[in-house]
Structures are given as C-alpha cells and as structure tokens.
Amino acid sequence: MTKNKILNVQTIAVSVTAINGEDFICITDMAQAKSDASRAADVIKNWIRTRTTLEFLGTWEKIYNPNFKVVEFDHFKSQAGLPSFVLSPTQWVEKTNAIGIFSKAGRYGGTYAHKDIAFEFGSAISAEFKLYLIKEFQRLKESESDRLKIEWNFQRTLAKVNYHIHTDAIKENLIPSEISKKQASFIYANEADVLNVALFGKTAKQWRDKNSDQKGNIRDYATIEQLVVLSNMESTNALLIHQGIDQSERLIQLNQMAITQMQSLLSHKQSVKKLK
Template sequence: MAKNRAITVQGIPVTVSYEDIDDFICITDIAAAKSDNSRAADVIRNWLRNRSTLEFLSTWEEIYNPNFRVFESEHFKKEAGLVTFTPSVSEWVEKTNAVGLYVKRGKYGGTFAHKDIAFEFASAISPVFKLYLIKEFQRLKEAENDLQKLEWDAKRFLSKNNYLIQTDAVKNYLIPVCNYRKDLQWLPYAEEADLLNVALFGFTAKAWRGANPELAKKSNVRDYATINELTVLSNLESHNAQMIREGMDKKDRFEALKEIAEYQLRVLNEAEKINNRIEEQ
C-alpha cells in the first residue's frame, strides 16, 4: 500500500499518509479551506492555543500513547487563552512526547494529525467540510479494502503452490532473530502498536525494519501479514482498547494479548487448512 494518498474535499486536495500506528491526514491541507496556504500555519497555531483543543489532544494521547507526558501538557492548558501563548505543533510534540501530531518538512510537507484529531480540527474549520472529509476518507478506505481483498485472494491462490517456499523465506528473511515474547526488556518503552506486533508476530516494527532495511523503505511488517493475521490484529486492537479502559497495566495486557493472538490464529489457520483440503477434493 502506498504511504501517501490524496483525496479531494470540496475542491481541495488533502494528503493522507499511512504511518505505523494508523492513517494521518494533513491538516495543513485542511486549513486551506479557511485560508490560503501561506496562512495555514497561523490557523493551526490558533487552533492549538485553544483550551478545548488541548483537552482533546491530551485525552487522546492518554488513551493511545503510554509515553505521553501529562505533567507537561498541563503547562500548555494553564497558558491557554493568554495573548502571549502561541504554541507550535513542534513545541507540543517535543515537550509532551505526543504522537497524534507531527510536522513533515520539505516541498510536500505539512502538519499531519491522526485521523481522529484531523476530524476534530476539521470541525473547527467548518462542520460542512468535516462531513465531506469523512465521506471522502471513507471512500478511500473502501477502495483500499476492495484492492486488499483482491490481493488477498491472489495470495491465497498462489500460496497453494508456493507454501513451502514462502514459509522458508519468512522464517529465514523476514523475521528478526530475537525472542521478544520471552525477553521483555523492550516492554516498558513500547508503544501500543508494538504491543500488538509482538503479541501477534513476535517482534517489534523497529526490529523488523532493522532486519529488512530494503523492504522497510516502501512497506512495513503488516504489509506482509496474512489475512488471518490481519483479522486477529483487528480483534487485538479491540481487546487492547477495552483493557486500557479497565486500567490494566502494560505487562498484563501484553500477556493477555499474546494468549488471545495464539488462540485465534490457531483456530483460523486450522479452519483454513480444512477449507483448502475440501476445495482440493
């Protein structure tokens, strides 16, 4: 899947970028709905200095980012509304260790926000624009899902003849040499996405990139997942969100997620083998 895609919302091109944890949308492009590109940074800065914005960003980070610095975020909230308070996105990210926003430099750069935050930003720009943004974003995801389904069907057909070659390549090339499920030194510093990666695949995204530098230039570990693994991954995301709400600590959540992943993947793989045998008869 291409990392950068573009959608057109009320005549305005908006960039969508896929990162390790989810889709991010360029809010610099969205700001163009309210002003020209030269003033987009001012629009974003004014939005960021609003207390309700900071409350939203802080809550989102506390839910999804275990490394978020809550104490530093309180400083921003106290300054909100003051004439002298003109924070930048870079300052917010640097001081709070936020992951929901980031700034990309260069000709095709801009400020990108996780889709949840981008939709909230669009509300501040124009409720109507937000509705069209959601509509076009959903259209993009539906098109990608259709494409992925075709790719999965093709992979399943080919795997019947190439199963041994494929599994040998994965074993010897794609998987980093380290047992992350037993050696938990990485755990205190892991983001939620890697909690799921290790529970399901057995290694972190960083470890995979280190083992596969060429592949990592244009793809990530989840691009090489089977349809069964992606199904389990979706379920793990739901289970993890519920455990976060229940206040479970990271180690207990990891152990639970690992158990769920092993069980569900075993069930799906066994069912697939049975279906393949039936089809071949």
Template structure:
C-alpha cells in the first residue's frame, strides 16, 4: 500500500492484479457526509455509462446484460445502487469494496480520476499530480532495486568462479576468506588503484569500505569487472595477467561511462 497527500487528505493506493486502485473513501473523508457522495455519484446515469464502457474494455467477465438493466433504471427517482450491488450484479473489477484495516471503496485509477473530477476538478488535478509524483519515485526505486539485485547476481557469479577454481578442498575457513578478500582486492586494484586495507589506512575516519564511496560509474564498471574476472578465472588465467587486463578494461569503461549522458542523469 502507498499513500499520497492531496490538499490535506491522505489517500491510500493499493495494487490489485498489478493495477493501481485509489481509495474513493479517503477522497471524501474530510467532506461532510462525504461517504454518501460515492453512492450519489454511482447512481448518476453518466457515471453508469462510463463504468460500463470501462468494464467492457478491460473486463472479459463483465455482465453486460445486467449492466443494461441498471443503465435503464439509472436516473429514476426510485433508482438506488451501492458499490456492493454494482459489483455483485455486474461482476465489476473497476470498483471494489475492501474490508479490514485499510477498508473502504477503491477504484481503478481511471475511474478514481473520473470520481475526483465529479467531486472537484481542482481536487482532481492535484490528485493526478501527486499520483504521478508517486509513480516517478517508484520507478526510481525500481531502478535502484534492479541495480542492487544485478550486483548480487554478479557477485555470486564471481564468488562461484573463485570457489570452483581457486579454493582447494578442505581448506580452513580463514584461508577461504583470505582468498575471497584477495580476489576482491584484485578488482579494487584494477578500478581504484588500491586495496581495501590501503583505503582504510588512508581514510581512518570514514566508515564502511572503499566500495561504499564509489559513484554510479564506478559501481557499473565494478559489476562488469566481476563478470570478466569470473570468466578469466574459469579460463585459468594467472592473477597478475587478470589484474593487468581488468585494469585496462576499467580505464576504458570509466572513460565511456564518465561521458555517458544517462549515467550523468543518475548522478
């Protein structure tokens, strides 16, 4: 669940089948008799027609026959329709009624924006603005998550290559850790020109390690070097030769990455 603040109203957004549904209940919570507005809007003939068109476009299980009956009744003084009735009669997916802690009436964003326009065009515009801001933040976070997961995958490829080719059987754990650290320093030397210990000695007041202070270009290059080093290890290349090749690759890639416009934007 996500939340956005629109003109002092905190509005919940949930995902249903990977689609965004916005709380209509939250939209009218600060309005006197606000909850009654949802059913009043739902009884409007124009609303019924809009919902029917939306459902026919996106819902293959929509009960069109039942919908026609509701549409013919809409607008009459005796016409009454709740969200629950609409969902049960038409098998609607555009509007849902949720129970529990985050309960209330939720609608697909297309429908939620239509409801917001009916309540207040001013409110609708700010709702769209905040919703788009939320989506932009989520995309940025997704980008960082992908980068982090790719780094984990590359790290596994690198450590597996070390394990399968450089670690003898029944080696003590401390010796195994030394080999992993030693190979990590091959990458550090190729990219940063120093080992992790040398960096710590030069920066005694900084927490973490040398890679924690790398910029985007360096992290991208480091990920590529891990893959290359894994290939070189599997090929049986000597460590000294690997370091020389990795350093050459690092120099070339850093030149390219430092000039790439997309990387500059990430920075």
C-alpha cells in the first residue's frame, strides 16, 4: 500500500490510496459532505443497503473479482428495500468476499472504495460534489500521467461500470428469450437513446446526421458535467427498468433528472472553471 494522497473537495479532505496499482478513495471522508464525521458510517450504511447500490457493487465485483460469492450477493439483493434490511461495508465484504471496498483503522482510517465505486457513492451526496471529486481526481491522475508518461482517460473510467449496470438491467428485464442478436442490439440502442434524448435532446442517429464530418458519437463530445449526469442517469434508468416502469414514463423522469442536475452543476460554472 502506497502513501495516501489528499484530494480537497469542497473543503473536505478526501484520502486516496493505491493498492496493486488501483486507486481507492475514502468514502468515509466523502460522507462528511452530507453529514458530520460522527454520522459518516450511517450515511454509508444507508447508501449500501439500497437496491441500486447493490446492483452496482455486484456488477463491479462480477467483472473484476473471480472469487465473488454471487449466491450471497443474490440474497442481499432480494432483501434490498425491506425496512428491516441493514448492511455495513464490513458485512458486505465478509459475506461476499468483495474486493471493491475495505475498511482500515488508524491514521487515514475509514472505509475505502475503488474509484469506480467511490464516484457512484458521490451521487448519493450530490451531483455537484461528485463533479468536484472527479475533477480533483482527474487533476491528480493527469499529474501522475505527465510524470510517468502514461495515458489516463477520464471518460472510460467514469462510464464503464455504469454501462454494465444499464445493459444488465436491459438484458434481465427487456429482452425476451430466444431473441436474435440483431433484435437485442436494437433494444440496447433504443434504451441508450432514451438517455441521449433525456440529456442531449436527440438520438444518436439524429446527432450523426447533423455531424457527419465528426468522428465518434454524441457522447464522445459531451462535457464533463454531462458525463457526470449521464453516469447518474444510467444507474437510475437501470433501477426504473427493474421496477417495470414504462419507457415513456422513464424518459420523462430521466429528463427532469437531467435538467435538475445540469442546472445545479452549471449554476456553479464559475467555481467549476477554476478546477479546469
């Protein structure tokens, strides 16, 4: 374990440590942005017990952890949302053999989460805090990249796990059995465009038709604020899909979410500019 580094996020000092080349961020420090230090553990427990969080954590572990106990995870997921259900990070790790979260004592002690998970936890605090956290982390990684001459891509880091959460929800709830690959790809693209329309006001095809001279797709040209909101929307849409909410209703809810979060982020545009 390397020496901790500190991110200053809206007056909150947030510790970052590296284990086997992977960055882990102290979510106990982050929780102080929502409550005082004495209640940080409660903020984390309330977050980890929700179905959305468990879906995210379980998907992350299944991608990166070959020793993850899926049966135990399924048990927790079935209990999520019940008033009697409680869960702590320590219980999560002990029962499922999870590697994305750990706790430690002493100086810089607290609960640490892999950066993918910590960014998701940032959503539980506020879109604004999540943006500041990502910008400070981006500054740290770009500094390291310059020093070590390696590439670090913010977009890939932010989007990869949320993408799996979203596609898993589509696969489990929207794709019938015995469907062709062509039909499946249409459903995935259709759901991706729900997010595109809610956030950008246009489908991927509409963007391509107006930007035929550009490489990539609509999301490659998104601002950092839009990417933060998009990652939040992917998790929310996955939850709404699991709840059986009709696509048209989901689009309305996601559009309102996008408007609210973008207004919040852009209202602090001058402050955000100082981070760039």
